[in-house]
Amino acid sequence: MTEDASAKKGLAAIKGTRDILPGEVEKWQALEGLARTTFELYGFRELRAPVFEATELFEKGTGSTSDVVTKEMYTFTDKGGRSITLRPEYTPSVARAIIEHRLDLEGAPMRYYYMGPMFRYDKPQKGRYRQFHQVDIEVFGEKDAAVDAEIIEMAHALLDKLGVTGTETLVNSVGCRACRPAYGAALREAAAKRKDELCADCQRKAETNPLRIFDCKVDACREAAASFPSIQDYLCEECREHFGKLLDGLDVLKIPYRVDPRLVRGLDYYTKTTFEIVASGLGAQNALLGGGRYDDMMKDFGGPDICGTGFAMGIERVLAVAALAPPERKILYLAYLGDKAKKAGLELARFFRANGVECLVEYKDRGMKAHFGRANKLQAAWVLIVGDNELRSGRFGLKDMASGRQFDGPREDLLALILKR
Numbered sequence: 001m002t003e004d005a006s007a008k009k010g011l012a013a014i015k016g017t018r019d020i021l022p023g024e025v026e027k028w029q030a031l032e033g034l035a036r037t038t039f040e041l042y043g044f045r046e047l048r049a050p051v052f053e054a055t056e057l058f059e060k061g062t063g064s065t066s067d068v069v070t071k072e073m074y075t076f077t078d079k080g081g082r083s084i085t086l087r088p089e090y091t092p093s094v095a096r097a098i099i100e101h102r103l104d105l106e107g108a109p110m111r112y113y114y115m116g117p118m119f120r121y122d123k124p125q126k127g128r129y130r131q132f133h134q135v136d137i138e139v140f141g142e143k144d145a146a147v148d149a150e151i152i153e154m155a156h157a158l159l160d161k162l163g164v165t166g167t168e169t170l171v172n173s174v175g176c177r178a179c180r181p182a183y184g185a186a187l188r189e190a191a192a193k194r195k196d197e198l199c200a201d202c203q204r205k206a207e208t209n210p211l212r213i214f215d216c217k218v219d220a221c222r223e224a225a226a227s228f229p230s231i232q233d234y235l236c237e238e239c240r241e242h243f244g245k246l247l248d249g250l251d252v253l254k255i256p257y258r259v260d261p262r263l264v265r266g267l268d269y270y271t272k273t274t275f276e277i278v279a280s281g282l283g284a285q286n287a288l289l290g291g292g293r294y295d296d297m298m299k300d301f302g303g304p305d306i307c308g309t310g311f312a313m314g315i316e317r318v319l320a321v322a323a324l325a326p327p328e329r330k331i332l333y334l335a336y337l338g339d340k341a342k343k344a345g346l347e348l349a350r351f352f353r354a355n356g357v358e359c360l361v362e363y364k365d366r367g368m369k370a371h372f373g374r375a376n377k378l379q380a381a382w383v384l385i386v387g388d389n390e391l392r393s394g395r396f397g398l399k400d401m402a403s404g405r406q407f408d409g410p411r412e413d414l415l416a417l418i419l420k421r
């Protein structure tokens with residue numbers, strides 16, 4: 001496509017989405033590879049759910065008063081008249097899959113991970129996309145706070161491998177259905193007293209779900225929220241004990257943390273543990289990953305009474321602070337002269353590829369000088385020279401582009417040489 005054509009309206013990527021091109025995508029692949037190997041060391045397995053689900057799933061799961069559901073969902077009616085939503089997060093899909101396939105009856109650990117795009121109709125801004133990407137992990141059926149500590153440690157293990165430094169871990173408990181109502185009432189009372197200072201959004205939240213006021217980024221709201229009562233003072237015996245065990249677990253694993261009683265997370269379903277790992281140097285949107293426990297979600301879906309815990313990591317944000325070196329590519333460029341050599345080149349390329357060497361053949365007839373110019377431009381590590389003489393003798397020329405040294409021999413010998421370097 002010419003530049004003119006792509007600049008025409010309608011042919012550019014939709015606002016809030018973007019292409020991840022070669023040159024950048026290698027970092028994504030590295031992150032995905034490290035996430036996969038790290039999570040599998042902890043007994044996690046991949047679970048891939050569809051990109052879209054019935055809207056009801058997120059209304060029920062994510063919570064009808066959360067910002068995600070009230071303002072940010074990509075919802076549309078399909079040709080069958082069903083209300084469909086592009087997933088804004090992953091957890092409800094996993095809960096649905098467990099219920100649908102009765103994975104809880106299989107006896108395997110319910111530890112799942114996934115990586116992929118999520119969708120929120122949010123205001124696009126720097127570092128924020130409407131199609132964004134998450135690494136998501138879920139554990140179902142483990143009540144013990146030790147598993148919350150374990151997944152926080154797992155997150156750190158991954159961030160270490162990604163070269164992310166200067167992080168801080170925030171933890172809190174948001175209580176349970178037994179103790180949160182009393183806290184909600186105290187919060188509602190406190191919010192009512194300072195209602196005039198709150199933004200329009202938070203004035204509404206003060207009545208529907210005052211906990212959400214803590215998510216607001218407006219200065220006046222943050223200031224008012226700082227004077228609100230702390231949930232830590234309202235936890236029931238069970239929640240207090242659970243939170244104590246989480247902190248014990250983090251101590252055992254030597255993960256430094258700070259208890260932040262304002263950390264309530266933006267979704268309705270959290271119970272007990274919530275946590276975030278934040279990075280310096282990312283501004284206001286500094287959370288690299290966040291998660292917590294959702295012990296009632298499965299039950300609320302009409303499924304078995306199975307507790308859950310997990311986190312979601314923003315891939316874009318983590319890559320912005322990760323120190324990942326691009327992998328070194330060693331391309332073998334095949335320079336052929338003449339039709340016979342071109343044909344033979346196909347088979348030669350196949351031989352090298354089958355033995356693990358990245359081999360590039362371009363089918364544009366060139367002179368030897370032009371071939372070398374092209375190989376230089378592509379930063380090829382090696383050039384294999386194939387002409388009529390070489391075909392007759394079965395010995396080919398191989399040039400090491402970095403040193404300029406040239407070798408000559410049958411293809412097996414040249415392969416051994418390439419693999420040795």
Ligand SMILES: [Zn+2]
Pocket residue numbers: 175176177178179180235236237238239240
């Ligand atoms: Zn409680």
Ligand SMILES: [Zn+2]
Pocket residue numbers: 198199200201202216217218221
């Ligand atoms: Zn506000």
